[in-house]
Amino acid sequence: MSNEILLGAYVFMLAIWVGNEVISKVPTTLHTPLMSGANAIHGIIIVGALLVATALPGPLGTVLGFLAVVLGTINVVGGFVVTDRMLQMFKARPRPAKPAEKK
Amino acid sequence: MEQLRELVPWVYLVAAITFIVGLKGLSGPTTAQMGNRVAAAGMLAAVIATFLEQQVAAAWILVLPAIAIGTVIGFAGARSVPMTAMPQMVAIFNGAGGGAAALVSTLEFAKAASPETGRGVGYAGIGEPIAILLGLMIGAVSLSGSIIAFGKLQGIIDARAFKYAGQQIVTFGVFALMILAALAILAGALIGIEIAPAGLLLGAVAVLALIFGVALVMPIGGADMPVVISLLNAYTGLAVAMAGFSIGNQMLIVAGTLVGASGTILTRLMSKAMNRSLGNVLFGAFGAATATTAGAKTDDGRTFREVSAEDAAILLGYAQSVIIVPGYGLAVAQAQHNVRELADLLEAKGIDVKYAIHPVAGRMPGHMNVLLAEANVPYEKLFDMEQINEDFQRADVALVIGANDVTNPAARKDTSSPIYGMPILNVDQAQNIIVIKRSMKPGFAGIDNELYLDPKTGMLFGDAKDAVSRVVSELKKAA
Numbered sequence: 413m414s415n416e417i418l419l420g421a422y423v424f425m426l427a428i429w430v431g432n433e434v435i436s437k438v439p440t441t442l443h444t445p446l447m448s449g450a451n452a453i454h455g456i457i458i459v460g461a462l463l464v465a466t467a468l469p470g471p472l473g474t475v476l477g478f479l480a481v482v483l484g485t486i487n488v489v490g491g492f493v494v495t496d497r498m499l500q501m502f503k504a505r506p507r508p509a510k511p512a513e514k515k
Numbered sequence: 516m517e518q519l520r521e522l523v524p525w526v527y528l529v530a531a532i533t534f535i536v537g538l539k540g541l542s543g544p545t546t547a548q549m550g551n552r553v554a555a556a557g558m559l560a561a562v563i564a565t566f567l568e569q570q571v572a573a574a575w576i577l578v579l580p581a582i583a584i585g586t587v588i589g590f591a592g593a594r595s596v597p598m599t600a601m602p603q604m605v606a607i608f609n610g611a612g613g614g615a616a617a618l619v620s621t622l623e624f625a626k627a628a629s630p631e632t633g634r635g636v637g638y639a640g641i642g643e644p645i646a647i648l649l650g651l652m653i654g655a656v657s658l659s660g661s662i663i664a665f666g667k668l669q670g671i672i673d674a675r676a677f678k679y680a681g682q683q684i685v686t687f688g689v690f691a692l693m694i695l696a697a698l699a700i701l702a703g704a705l706i707g708i709e710i711a712p713a714g715l716l717l718g719a720v721a722v723l724a725l726i727f728g729v730a731l732v733m734p735i736g737g738a739d740m741p742v743v744i745s746l747l748n749a750y751t752g753l754a755v756a757m758a759g760f761s762i763g764n765q766m767l768i769v770a771g772t773l774v775g776a777s778g779t780i781l782t783r784l785m786s787k788a789m790n791r792s793l794g795n796v797l798f799g800a801f802g803a804a805t806a807t808t809a810g811a812k813t814d815d816g817r818t819f820r821e822v823s824a825e826d827a828a829i830l831l832g833y834a835q836s837v838i839i840v841p842g843y844g845l846a847v848a849q850a851q852h853n854v855r856e857l858a859d860l861l862e863a864k865g866i867d868v869k870y871a872i873h874p875v876a877g878r879m880p881g882h883m884n885v886l887l888a889e890a891n892v893p894y895e896k897l898f899d900m901e902q903i904n905e906d907f908q909r910a911d912v913a914l915v916i917g918a919n920d921v922t923n924p925a926a927r928k929d930t931s932s933p934i935y936g937m938p939i940l941n942v943d944q945a946q947n948i949i950v951i952k953r954s955m956k957p958g959f960a961g962i963d964n965e966l967y968l969d970p971k972t973g974m975l976f977g978d979a980k981d982a983v984s985r986v987v988s989e990l991k992k993a994a
Contacts, residue, residue, distance in 0.1 A: 417642035420760045423768045427756075430535055431776025438542045440874045440899065443785060444881040447745050448605045449541040449551050450778055453534050454612050454752045456558060456770040458582075459527075460619040460762055462565045465581075466574045468625040477574075478581045480618035485585020486592075487612035488562075492555040493593035494604055495541075499548040501598075501888045 445498045452491025458484030519567055526564035527766035533557025534770050538777060561766065598886055599846040603668035606661045606744045609751050613657025616754035617724075620650035621717065623761045628704065628713050643761055644704040648697045650757030651717070652724045657750040659728030664744050667737050674737030686730040693723035731797070738920065739796045741875070742785045746793070749778025788874035791937070819955065822973030824982065827914075827949050828989035830973070831857075834911035834947075836867040838903065840940055841883045842876050844917015844952060848979035851890035854916060857987050858892070870896055871903045871913075871940050873921035904941045913945035915966075917952065917979045923964045933962060948972040951982045 438446055461484040465477035533553050540550015562582075565571050571578065589608070596604040624647045627638050638644050666672035696719045699710040710716070735743055752774025759767025786793050822830075831837060839858065845851060858868045870892065876883045884897060898906075907913060915922055922942040925932040942948060948971050955967065955974075966972060975982050 416763050417646070417760060420642075420763070420765065420768050423765050424756060424760075424772050427769045427772035428776045431538075431773040432780060434535065434539045434773070435542055435777040435780045438781070438784065439544065440788060441881040441884045442542060442544060442547060443745075443781060444601065444605075444741075444885070445547055445551075446538075446541045447748055447778070447781055448601075448608075449547075449554065450538065450752070450774045450781070451605055451609050451612070451748050452551070452558075453538065453554055453770050454616075454748070454755045454774040455608075456530070456534070456561065456767055457612055457615045457619060457755045457758060458558075458585075459561050459565050460755070460758045460764060460767050461615050462562070462571045462578055463568065463762055463764070464619055464622040464626065465578050466570055467622045473622065473625065474577065476618050476622055478577055480615045480622065481578050481581035482585040482588075483611040483615035483618065485582050486589040487608050487615060488558055489586045489589030490593045490604070490608040490611070491589075492551060492558070493590055494596065494601065494608065495551045496548065496555075497593065498598075498601065498885055499551060501885050 445495055448491060448495040448498060452488060452495055455484060455488030455491050458488050460484075520569075523564045523567050524765075526560055527764070530557040530561035531766045531769040533560075534773055538773060597849070598889065599849070600669070601882070601885075602741055602744060603665045606664040606668065606740075606747070609744065609748050610658045610661030610665070613654045613661060613747070613751040613754055615654070616751060616758045617651050617654030617658060617721065619758045620647045620654060620754075620761060621721070623647050623758070624651070624713075624717055638704055641705060644701055646757045646760035648700060648720065650754050650761055651721060652693060652697065653750050653757065654754035655721050655724035656728035656731065657747045657754060659725040660732045660747050660750075661728075661744070663729055663732040664740050664747065667732075668740050674740075676736040677733040682730075682734060686727070689723055689727045689730055693720055693727055696720045696723060735796065738875075739791075742782055742793070742796050745778060745782040745785055746797075749775050749782060752776075752778050785875075788938075819967045819974050820970070820972065822949065822975050824975065824985035825989050826973060827975050828986050828993060830947055830949065831861060831866075831912055831914070831986065832864065832990060832993055834861075834866055836869070836906075836910050837861055837912045837914060838907060838910045838942075838945065839868065839870045840876075840913060840915045840918050840922060840942055841870065841872070841887065842916065842918020842921065843882075844919075844979045846877050846882060846886055846917070848917065848981070850916065850978075850980035850983050851886045851892070853980055853983040853987060854887075855890040855892050857983055857990070858896075860987060860990050868896065869898055869903060869906070871900065871907075871942075872897050873900050873918070873940050874938075876918055876921055900938060900940055907941040908944040910945045912947045912949060913942045915942055915948065915950040915952075916983065919952070919964055920962070922966050923962070924966055925962070925964070942966060943969060943971075946971070949975055951975045951977065951979055953978060 461480035465481055534557060537550040537554025540546040667674045696716050700713055700716045702708045703713050732743055752771045756768050756771030756775060759771055786796050861868050872883050920934060922940050924943045926934045926937045926939045929935055943966055950967060950972055967974060
């Protein structure tokens with residue numbers, strides 16, 4: 413069973429490296445969307461919340477489990493939608509050098 | 516059903532890959548939207564797959580309504596928030612994630628130790644209680660810290676740095692107590708020395724962590740909030756990774772750690788853009804020691820010069836090159852469309868118009884780019900600080916719209932200024948300067964800007980949107 417923690421430690425170490433590697437050069441413009449996107453990704457805690465939602469019997473456990481799932485969902489849904497909205501604005505801008513005509 | 520369940524870890528693996536691909540995509544302008552959507556798809560797949568697990572499927576009556584409520588809140592919040600309030604929205608979503616991670620850790624603790632019944636299933640080795648405690652502490656700090664950050668940006672809490680004597684000792688004391696309570700739990704779990712009931716101790720850890728989060732963010736001024744949010748974002752990532760350890764889920768470890776690592780780098784990049792170290796942001800006396808220097812500055816007898824919209828229009832109309840410097844004031848007033856209109860008018864007269872974007876203009880890096888893009892300002896007219904700083908001396912007019920600290924020459928000259936050393940836009944080198952501002956009130960850093968006292972500077976008071984449209988109508992009249 414302790415092996416599981418060790419395996420986790422390996423995964424942890426490699427993921428730190430990947431995380432460092434992925435965000436090496438980011439233009440300033442993208443700092444905000446990137447932060448927001450990363451924010452959505454840690455919303456994966458929703459899966460953890462689902463898995464342990466009923467771990468503790470009794471009313472207190474139910475309330476905590478319910479709350480965990482609600483919060484996790486807010487993180488995921490809000491995070492991705494808000495990031496998409498931010499990025500939409502970048503996309504709305506015409507790529508070619510010509511400025512867009514007004515409608 | 517049983518075979519289908521074996522697929523779940525594989526779906527998790529695919530989801531973990533989509534997170535890496537998504538994050539990579541988010542770091543490039545052309546791939547960003549794709550990256551975000553890939554990660555979202557992976558997330559959806561992971562959540563659906565989780566419902567194949569028996570205990571989740573059995574609890575549908577509990578979890579489905581919870582998901583529905585969370586979706587409605589998250590979606591409504593994300594759709595309705597104005598672009599200006601984006602940073603605090605990210606803070607709130609981040610806080611939700613931190614809270615969820617803290618709760619997952621608490622539930623996992625209850626499962627292992629079962630303080631109420633005393634019939635826990637026990638820990639899987641020494642690592643598990645440590646991971647549980649770390650997940651709880653970091654998650655709770657992120658939750659309360661994010662709420663304070665939200666409050667400061669939203670104006671519910673005074674955005675200025677909140678300081679009192681002996682603050683650092685108190686903050687450290689809270690931290691030390693939290694660690695002591697956590698160690699007491701570990702003593703009970705690992706070597707069987709019960710100091711106090713584990714459930715009580717866990718509650719103490721949670722409460723102390725929440726207080727610590729508040730104590731950590733309160734002394735930080737509003738101008739530094741983006742850096743703080745980014746840091747708290749990394750914290751939540753770490754808390755999620757810890758939760759992954761305690762429930763033995765590799766996907767959570769991968770996703771959480773990715774965010775933790777990339778968030779830390781992003782935080783460093785952001786503080787570098789302000790030429791401050793992270794330690795300086797967290798513990799520096801920004802905005803606290805400033806009251807004295809600020810007072811001394813305005814009392815030296817120099818005054819500012821107020822101009823009317825008509826004056827500004829004339830000045831702009833006869834210029835050959837104009838550099839627009841947008842700041843938070845523009846964002847608050849939603850003046851981007853009016854600014855675009857003004858720029859169009861000037862360009863129709865053959866005047867060269869450029870925009871100078873300071874890396875931390877607004878409340879977050881990239882804030883101005885997003886806003887101006889919304890108003891269809893062409894990308895190639897936006898210039899970064901390094902690209903345009905040389906051009907100010909050749910510009911006839913620098914039009915500062917709601918920007919303050921990023922134009923303050925004190926950052927270059929005055930070593931006693933708290934923002935000394937921060938790279939600024941060389942607005943003071945332009946031939947003429949027009950500053951659109953609501954009042955003479957200092958900006959977010961809480962210090963006066965001597966640019967306003969420069970004889971070359973004309974102050975055009977008013978809300979950015981209103982002031983710009985007044986200039987526009989004056990220009991139209993003259994044409």
